Amino acid sequence: MSKTPAIIAAAIARRTAAGLKLTFIIPADDIGPEREWSCFPSTHEQRAKWIAEKAKHGWRVSE
Numbered sequence: 001m002s003k004t005p006a007i008i009a010a011a012i013a014r015r016t017a018a019g020l021k022l023t024f025i026i027p028a029d030d031i032g033p034e035r036e037w038s039c040f041p042s043t044h045e046q047r048a049k050w051i052a053e054k055a056k057h058g059w060r061v062s063e
Contacts, residue, residue, distance in 0.1 A: 015040040020047050023062040024054055036062060 015021055023038045037059075041047040051061055 012040055015042070018044075020044065022047060022050060024059045025062045027058045 012021075020041050020043070021038065022041065023036055026035050026037055028034045039050065041050055
């Protein structure tokens with residue numbers, strides 16, 4: 001059995017506990033209706049950068 005899923009789960013848990021998990025609300029577009037997308041940036045600086053970049057495209061953070 002691969003340890004990879006456990007390693008990924010542990011990394012996600014650490015980033016979530018550190019307040020790094022992001023869930024964006026993507027506005028409806030020609031691809032589909034409004035939807036959510038989650039990601040796990042590795043640092044608070046990267047988190048802030050992603051929020052700023054996605055805001056340019058109309059995405060908003062669901063907190």
